[in-house]
Amino acid sequence: MPTLKDLLDRPVVWKDWDQDQDLLAFLADLQANILKGHGRDFTANVFLSFAGMKPGAIRSLLEKLSYLTTSALDQLRSAEAFKLTGVSGGRIVCVFLSRGAYEKLEVPADQTPADLAFQGGMRQRGALPEITFGGGITVAGLNDPPPADWEQTGPWAPAHASPDAMILIADDDEDKVTAGALAVQRIINGSGAVQLGIDRGLAQRRKQSGGDPKGEGIEHFGYVDGRSQPLFLAEDLAKESQAHWNATFKPSQFIVADPAACTPVSAGSYFVYRKLEQDVKGFKEREELLDKAFAKPIGERAGALVVGRYEDGTPVSLGVDPTAGNPINDFNYQGAAGKLCPVRAHIRKLNPRTIPDDDFERRRIMARRGITYGLREPRDDDGDFSDKPTGGVGLIFMAYMADISEQFEFTQAAWANNSNFPQPGTGGDAVISQRPNPAGGSEILWNDERSGQTASFDFKTHVKLVGGDYFYAPPVSFLQRG
Numbered sequence: 001m002p003t004l005k006d007l008l009d010r011p012v013v014w015k016d017w018d019q020d021q022d023l024l025a026f027l028a029d030l031q032a033n034i035l036k037g038h039g040r041d042f043t044a045n046v047f048l049s050f051a052g053m054k055p056g057a058i059r060s061l062l063e064k065l066s067y068l069t070t071s072a073l074d075q076l077r078s079a080e081a082f083k084l085t086g087v088s089g090g091r092i093v094c095v096f097l098s099r100g101a102y103e104k105l106e107v108p109a110d111q112t113p114a115d116l117a118f119q120g121g122m123r124q125r126g127a128l129p130e131i132t133f134g135g136g137i138t139v140a141g142l143n144d145p146p147p148a149d150w151e152q153t154g155p156w157a158p159a160h161a162s163p164d165a166m167i168l169i170a171d172d173d174e175d176k177v178t179a180g181a182l183a184v185q186r187i188i189n190g191s192g193a194v195q196l197g198i199d200r201g202l203a204q205r206r207k208q209s210g211g212d213p214k215g216e217g218i219e220h221f222g223y224v225d226g227r228s229q230p231l232f233l234a235e236d237l238a239k240e241s242q243a244h245w246n247a248t249f250k251p252s253q254f255i256v257a258d259p260a261a262c263t264p265v266s267a268g269s270y271f272v273y274r275k276l277e278q279d280v281k282g283f284k285e286r287e288e289l290l291d292k293a294f295a296k297p298i299g300e301r302a303g304a305l306v307v308g309r310y311e312d313g314t315p316v317s318l319g320v321d322p323t324a325g326n327p328i329n330d331f332n333y334q335g336a337a338g339k340l341c342p343v344r345a346h347i348r349k350l351n352p353r354t355i356p357d358d359d360f361e362r363r364r365i366m367a368r369r370g371i372t373y374g375l376r377e378p379r380d381d382d383g384d385f386s387d388k389p390t391g392g393v394g395l396i397f398m399a400y401m402a403d404i405s406e407q408f409e410f411t412q413a414a415w416a417n418n419s420n421f422p423q424p425g426t427g428g429d430a431v432i433s434q435r436p437n438p439a440g441g442s443e444i445l446w447n448d449e450r451s452g453q454t455a456s457f458d459f460k461t462h463v464k465l466v467g468g469d470y471f472y473a474p475p476v477s478f479l480q481r482g
């Protein structure tokens, strides 16, 4: 019989649950959305405060919420049923706790998730002047905007302390998400918990030939998003070509043994939530200005140099025009491909795909599960930028991982923000860097290998953090033990 360590050391063959009691116990206790993204188009992210509640009252609330919580097994079985019959997998509910919840529950220290960044919370960590990572690597901190500059209403009003919990309700039917949020509200009413506010996720999709029949998930700048994922379910591995990029990761990079260990196979995952507002008008205008900065314009490729993929997901490193609408993920930056994609392109800076496998880089990878928020007007693809939003829309960046500091914080601070990664003078990530480029250096030079041209242009980011926190997704048994 496998131990939890064995289960987290190799791809999860979930369909063996009927023959393996430990696998069954693991999957029935682990929350949904970790092993595989829920894929639903609408979400409500309900933020709660437990201020003033006694531990017993919080436990009783969590027990009630546990009956709504979707397990990994529920999710995977209903996804399989959907494939066979077309019957919707229905609603997914996940419950996340922050450090504040553990404190108010008076959980003993040795049963509280130990991650240092989780213990500090996003507000405290985002203000650190520098962060020291494993191996003694010290870099300038995340440089998050102060909470006073976050959204002034809703869950993130600076007057609110960090939320103690977040409940994620997801469905392909928006009305069912609303009904789910009301059901949660009924459970909360009278419990002593206060609902701080709700963020609503609204997936944007675009139908592309050869792509997902539901339409490819895109973010507000218009690019296919969420395509590159670490795979740790055996069934997903079988579907993905991996000749040039090894997308196989151990589940232990995203899932940890739960410290409260209600069962020997109870596991959870750390969860980073960042509401990132996008200035779509500003970004699209700058894509055009970058294009014009080349003596001979390069068209849509200007944006592709910034992101590393064309809008339809075609990697710019392939050196082909985006015609197939097929966002492949089996590529790397070796040889000629490495010249075609700038080292500062968003996807290259945040996953350099070094060959052969580089463990130091690979251990940064997170299981990204983001969803866009705010409405994307259908006319957003018309080439006229004047009506594009400068705010009120964006990406709710969400990701699961085993170590918040070594994965999310390292990626943001040591790579995205760091104009000297991977080489001195590379420049910050034009999509999400939270630090400006130094003036006048090579950080603003763009090379377009295909046309043999160079342009000088400081792209500057158009993404701003407007709220967020660090959470932990405990096993269902932790919520249920009451």
Ligand code: HEM
Pocket: 219, 220, 221, 223, 224, 225, 226, 227, 228, 229, 276, 277, 278, 307, 309, 346, 347, 348, 350, 351, 366, 394, 395, 397, 408, 411, 412, 416, 431, 432, 463
């Ligand atoms: C509004 C903010 C953001 C936008 C618009 C954005 C956009 C994108 C797009 C279009 C892709 C390509 C699709 C794919 O390969 O899956 C991508 C990939 C990626 N993004 Fe972001 N992103 C944002 C924030 C972030 C943040 C905050 C992080 C982490 C700190 C991040 C990390 C990554 C990673 C690791 C990849 C995959 C790279 C690869 O494996 O090739 N992104 N992003």
